[in-house]
Structure formats: structure tokens, C-alpha cells
Amino acid sequence: MTAIASTLGGIQRVNLMPRAEIARRERSTLTRKWMWGVVGAVLVALLIVAGALTLKFLADQRLAAEQARSTQLLAEVSALADVSKALATEQELTEFRAEAMAPDFAWAPVMTALSAALPSGAALTGFDLVSGGAPQTDDPASEVGLTGTVAVTSPDPVDIVAAVRELREVPGVIYADGQSVTSSSVTEGSYSYLLTVTLDQSIYSGEFAIEEGQG
Structure with missing residues (x-):
């Protein structure tokens, strides 16, 4: 019996989908891609804004702490104003006495x-x-x-x-x-x-x- 080789490479397929439907699907796929891109960009922007707001909040907290410390130091300096004045007066009197009593001898x-x-x-x-x-x-x-x-x-x-x-x-x-x-x-x-x-x-x-x- 003689074997007959098939000359057929496979089953041929024909795309019967209308071209308009193919274009619509391509547009739909491209639209979804753009939508996901926009959503991703929005998410990145939101993350950047959130990071900036967090940094600003931390900076404001540090600024408030430094301002409170400055206010406390000013209050302490103000409380010591009388002491500083007394020390300055004492220094002036000491210098005056040293000058006046420089020729002191027995x-x-x-x-x-x-x-x-x-x-x-x-x-x-x-x-x-x-x-x-x-x-x-x-x-x-x-x-x-x-x-x-x-x-x-x-x-x-x-x-x-x-x-x-x-x-x-x-x-x-x-x-x-x-x-x-x-x-x-x-x-x-x-x-x-x-x-x-x-x-x-x-x-x-x-x-x-x-x-x-x-x-």
C-alpha cells in the first residue's frame, strides 16, 4: 500500500470578525492602558503630596519646639536680668575701688x-x-x-x-x-x-x- 503524504500544513483559519470590531477592541485596550497610566500618575502625585505634607508637618513641629525653647530661654534671661545688673554694678564698684585705692599703704x-x-x-x-x-x-x-x-x-x-x-x-x-x-x-x-x-x-x-x- 502506498502512503499518501498530506500536503496540508494544518487547518486554515479565517478571521471573520469585522474590522470595526477589531479597531474598537484596540481602542478599548489603549484606553484602559491610558486610564491605568493616569491612575498611576495620580497615585504617585498623591504620594509626593503626602510626603511633602508629612515633611512640612515635621518641620512645623520642630519649628514650634524651637520657638517654645527660645521663649523659655528669653524668660530665663529676663528672670536673670536683675542678677546681671547686680553683677555689673558689683564689677563697676570693684573697678572704682581698685582705682581709688591703688595708692593704699600702711x-x-x-x-x-x-x-x-x-x-x-x-x-x-x-x-x-x-x-x-x-x-x-x-x-x-x-x-x-x-x-x-x-x-x-x-x-x-x-x-x-x-x-x-x-x-x-x-x-x-x-x-x-x-x-x-x-x-x-x-x-x-x-x-x-x-x-x-x-x-x-x-x-x-x-x-x-x-x-x-x-x-
């Missing part, structure tokens, strides 16, 4: 030192001394702290040259010299001497000076 030690340098029998009976100004340098020995005259009385004549030499050896004395010598028989041979002396600022106490960093 008279007794100065007079004792000068008296100790006088010859035996001589006594310091008076003085006319003027205090110097405030320190201008860090070397108190280079600035005048006290200058004027001292009165010395002795029952016997005094070697004024030797007395002046002794006075110049007193710590703090910059200058000493004899100014005048008088004698009085009324007081049974009492001799009076007027000496000029100048002391440096090492005699200053520095008690009221403002320490570095205190101001």
Missing part, C-alpha cells in the same frame, strides 16, 4: 622704717607727705609712691649727711636729702631738721588691685 610701717634710720636720740616728729598715683608699670621700684618732707627733732646736733645716707638705705626710699636745719634755745637746745624724702610704690599694699582674669 603709714605705720613706713614711719617706723624712717624713724629706725635716724641717729640715736633723734625722733620723727612730723611729716608732710603726698601719696603718688596708681601703678603704671609692673616695676613698683621705678615709680614714685610717696614724696614730701619729714620733721626730725633731736636734743643734740645731728650729722645730717650721715642721717641722709642712712635714710637712703631704707628699703623703698628713692631719694632723701636735708632741706633745712634750725635750732631753738627755748626748748633747751632742741634741734629741728626738715628732710626731703621720696619712696617708691613698693610700699603700696596692692590689697584692692584687680587680679588678672577677675575683671
Whole structure:
């Protein structure tokens, strides 16, 4: 038996759907795609708007918190205004006292030192001394702290040259010299001497000076 090969490649199919229906379906498919695209775009836009609103809300919350903190700090500063004013007044008074009391020194030690340098029998009976100004340098020995005259009385004549030499050896004395010598028989041979002396600022106490960093 001879086999007969089929020349048919398969069953042929014919699309009998009208062309108008095909076009309608294509339009419907394209419309759905556009609708889904628009919905997706709207959803993305809504997400962006929601994110922006969330960020704005958080920023507003931080701003409100900072404003509240600023208000609290201003209230605290206002409450401390009286304290700051008192501290400023105290600082001004301290500076005024330091300036006014810069030439402060103790008279007794100065007079004792000068008296100790006088010859035996001589006594310091008076003085006319003027205090110097405030320190201008860090070397108190280079600035005048006290200058004027001292009165010395002795029952016997005094070697004024030797007395002046002794006075110049007193710590703090910059200058000493004899100014005048008088004698009085009324007081049974009492001799009076007027000496000029100048002391440096090492005699200053520095008690009221403002320490570095205190101001």
C-alpha cells in the first residue's frame, strides 16, 4: 500500500470578525492602558503630596519646639536680668575701688622704717607727705609712691649727711636729702631738721588691685 503524504500544513483559519470590531477592541485596550497610566500618575502625585505634607508637618513641629525653647530661654534671661545688673554694678564698684585705692599703704610701717634710720636720740616728729598715683608699670621700684618732707627733732646736733645716707638705705626710699636745719634755745637746745624724702610704690599694699582674669 502506498502512503499518501498530506500536503496540508494544518487547518486554515479565517478571521471573520469585522474590522470595526477589531479597531474598537484596540481602542478599548489603549484606553484602559491610558486610564491605568493616569491612575498611576495620580497615585504617585498623591504620594509626593503626602510626603511633602508629612515633611512640612515635621518641620512645623520642630519649628514650634524651637520657638517654645527660645521663649523659655528669653524668660530665663529676663528672670536673670536683675542678677546681671547686680553683677555689673558689683564689677563697676570693684573697678572704682581698685582705682581709688591703688595708692593704699600702711603709714605705720613706713614711719617706723624712717624713724629706725635716724641717729640715736633723734625722733620723727612730723611729716608732710603726698601719696603718688596708681601703678603704671609692673616695676613698683621705678615709680614714685610717696614724696614730701619729714620733721626730725633731736636734743643734740645731728650729722645730717650721715642721717641722709642712712635714710637712703631704707628699703623703698628713692631719694632723701636735708632741706633745712634750725635750732631753738627755748626748748633747751632742741634741734629741728626738715628732710626731703621720696619712696617708691613698693610700699603700696596692692590689697584692692584687680587680679588678672577677675575683671
